[in-house]
Amino acid sequence: MINFLFIVLSFFAITGGLAMLLYKSPIYAALGLLISVLSVAGLFALLSASFLFIVQIIVYAGAIMTLVLFILMFLNIGDEHLPKEPNRNMLIGLGIAVMLPVNALILDTISKMPNADMSIVAEGFGGIKEIGLKLFSEWLIPFELISILLLVALIGAVVLAKRKPKKELN
Secondary structure, three states: OHHHHHHHHHHHHHHHHHHHHHOOOHHHHHHHHHHHHHHHHHHHHHOOOHHHHHHHHHHHHHHHHHHHHHHHHHHOOOHHHOOOOOOHHHHHHHHHHHHHHHHHHHHHHHHOOOOOOOOOOOOOOOOHHHHHHHHHHOOHHHHHHHHHHHHHHHHHHHHHHOOOOOOOOO
């Protein structure tokens, strides 16, 4: 049953990622991101990483996606505002064609590796204490840099949201 759930959640995660690439509408792309984020949360639940599961649901699926959808609706982006991408599908296909041999090479290498301990997770994986110790000791600077990056993105969204007033006709 766990293998079936893993395959289903992985399928939805990949499908959500493809939806982000293939849909032209920003709202549909954001919904693809939501599907992908929820699927990753399900994968964390399969690993018994309850804290990561809850954080994925609350922070990413809840707060971040609400912010993204709010900004998209606030900006009221129409088809006329989107850039023309005549070679978009060809570039996506080219990216897939380039990555398939790389992925095949990685899978081949992994299959030839000697047998090792295949326990799914180590003791304490995904716990609050373990994540907190790693995050605020080894990963403190990247954590703060990401918070600055998110602040700059939010300010940029507000600046872009300000529309230039239309010239009045005399």
